[in-house]
Amino acid sequence: DGGITQSPKYLFRKEGQNVTLSCEQNLNHDAMYWYRQDPGQGLRLIYYSQIVNDFQKGDIAEGYSVSREKKESFPLTVTSAQKNPTAFYLCASTTYPTGGADTQYFGPGTRLTVL
Amino acid sequence: GEDVEQSLFLSVREGDSSVINCTYTDSSSTYLYWYKQEPGAGLQLLTYIFSNMDMKQDQRLTVLLNKKDKHLSLRIADTQTGDSAIYFCAEREDTDKLIFGTGTRLQVFP
Numbered sequence: 388d389g390g391i392t393q394s395p396k397y398l399f400r401k402e403g404q405n406v407t408l409s410c411e412q413n414l415n416h417d418a419m420y421w422y423r424q425d426p427g428q429g430l431r432l433i434y435y436s437q438i439v440n441d442f443q444k445g446d447i448a449e450g451y452s453v454s455r456e457k458k459e460s461f462p463l464t465v466t467s468a469q470k471n472p473t474a475f476y477l478c479a480s481t482t483y484p485t486g487g488a489d490t491q492y493f494g495p496g497t498r499l500t501v502l
Numbered sequence: 503g504e505d506v507e508q509s510l511f512l513s514v515r516e517g518d519s520s521v522i523n524c525t526y527t528d529s530s531s532t533y534l535y536w537y538k539q540e541p542g543a544g545l546q547l548l549t550y551i552f553s554n555m556d557m558k559q560d561q562r563l564t565v566l567l568n569k570k571d572k573h574l575s576l577r578i579a580d581t582q583t584g585d586s587a588i589y590f591c592a593e594r595e596d597t598d599k600l601i602f603g604t605g606t607r608l609q610v611f612p
Contacts, residue, residue: 391544418598427510429590429604430545437598477544485598488533488552493544 390414391494393478398499400465400472408463408497410478418483419461420491423447424475433476436461437483465499473501506593506603513609520581522606524574524591531593534567536576539588539605548576548589578608586610 391412422430432445436455450469479491537545558565564577588605
């Protein structure tokens, strides 16, 4: 089945540690996205990538880093510079250029908790 | 910048209709979407509407778009307990980016 997978589902991190969240898709989508979700705040865009080896900052990129070495994969690293990393992280993908009603498809999410 | 707003909570009785509202600011939006998020899960696309349409119906779901007032609504007929979730509206800019609302938590009680 085609889809987007994220791992792990739950992740615990000590303060001062970097952690990497995995996102893989087999939908042959060119564009991939990382969002952060906090209660009552909707989704905020962290980083996105429209093509392999290229990515752009979203609205809240500080304290995060990404890479896009393969079309299928878009890992997100939450660095120790991120002041309040506890949140639910969602990965999404879509075709690019986006045409018609094409929209983003989401993975199941990773809940990160800083201890 | 662009902004999409929704009320945070809605509570309805099972079998009644639910209406979830959304307002947006970007008049150049091409498509508008409704997503559903169940607890601890990702977002699932429910339906969408093109900006030159006023209404779209899909089984129990009816989307109404008032482009003049920049108002979008999702009506769920015969609401069931399985409809309890958070509902997000989103608008697509000219690019591939989506702007999401804050989400409306729908609670269905028996």
